[in-house]
Amino acid sequence: MQPAQPARLAADAANTTDPRAGLRAIVSLRALADALELDQVEAALRQGVGWLEIADALGVTRQAVHKKYAKRVDPSIPVPRRNP
Amino acid sequence: MTSFAATAATMQALSMSAMEEASRLSLRTADLEHLFVALVLDGHSAGQALRAAGITLEGARNAVDATHAAQLESLGIVTGAPKTRRIVFHETSGYEWTPRAQKVLAEAGKRASRRPGKVSNRTRTQNRTRTQNDDYAAAVLRRLLAERSGLIDDLLDHLGTPAEAILRQLDETQAPGATPRAGAGPRDLSSQADVFVPAPVDDVWALLADPSRMPEWEPFAGTIEPIDDSHWYAFPASHRPDGKPQRIREGYRRRRIELAIANAPAPVPRTPATPATIAWRTTYPDLPRSSTNLLTITLTPATGGTQLHLDTQWTRRAGVRRIVTWPLHPARRLLMWISLFQVGGGISRAFR
Structure with a gap:
């Protein structure tokens, strides 16, 4: 993905002249964020990063990130356990 | 096969196809666009109507990508070509429908179980057409085309296919002689x-x-x-x-x-x-x-x-x-x- 100009991003995202179109765009943005988040969580687990570190980076609790992704990630990834 | 079993079998097939499509995009939540792609792959009247209207799997996928890219661009976010990933649905778990996709499926279930001839006048698109043998996938397609979020309208704009053309094809498409069965005749296994x-x-x-x-x-x-x-x-x-x-x-x-x-x-x-x-x-x-x-x-x-x-x-x-x-x-x-x-x-x- 190529990052947009920050000034333009802020201007476009704050454009509320057509809220219906804006709301539909938010759904696409949310889907993109979800897909990228799953890709990054899987990549982190592949590199041996633990759930706690992933949770800290995402700004949520370890329990929250584990509950959301424990079943969703590629099961062939060796997931680090807290009590090996 | 009872109508309940037929509906359950079709819902299972649509769910699997839609969630497989979501899994290609690193998503674990299937939404309306994944349901639309699943209908393109449907083996009965809904899939036949979409394909007869000129919508292919590749075309539908391109339209989904283009729709999302346009939405994101309106927010100032430019994405490159989406990564081509393989289907991992059968290797992973934790999949679910979005509430709006669930609503479409539930309303289509009520519609498919309604007796032929009883026509709802709830929406103009629902009212437009109705066949006597409206199977569940066809009911899902009709309900999806009448969905109000605007996502399907955007998809169809990218495809260059109006909803009316699909509905016309759906009316003309006759379901094949054999329909999927959850069971079999009483005498054979x-x-x-x-x-x-x-x-x-x-x-x-x-x-x-x-x-x-x-x-x-x-x-x-x-x-x-x-x-x-x-x-x-x-x-x-x-x-x-x-x-x-x-x-x-x-x-x-x-x-x-x-x-x-x-x-x-x-x-x-x-x-x-x-x-x-x-x-x-x-x-x-x-x-x-x-x-x-x-x-x-x-x-x-x-x-x-x-x-x-x-x-x-x-x-x-x-x-x-x-x-x-x-x-x-x-x-x-x-x-x-x-x-x-x-x-x-x-x-x-x-x-x-």
């Missing part, structure tokens, strides 16, 4: 299903007629070893697709496979009256009283791909065992349907 595969009939035939490629579509086959020119042994995979070790009971560690029928596709130009047929006979050679399974697959060229009719039959036990196992027949028929469903999904997935 058999099950049937219809599946659409988005690939030319020759490519599908090349997959199904080559025993060494059976692991690509048959869940029980992990590896194949030849016995002679027309017999093979199939051994199960040591691990399931989700990576967990497979536990296999004694006597079920290998299957003997025989090519029973092989009527290859007719050369071009083809006539619809001459479909290709392949049949695989399977037994457990290590079981003393093994039943025989015959899986027959009929391949018919269709718009945008190949229509498959799958038929699986088990020989019935004789004597006292037949009477003893009789109460288990409903459960066995359900297992047969699940197995057939997995085979159909495997064949379709090989081309997506």
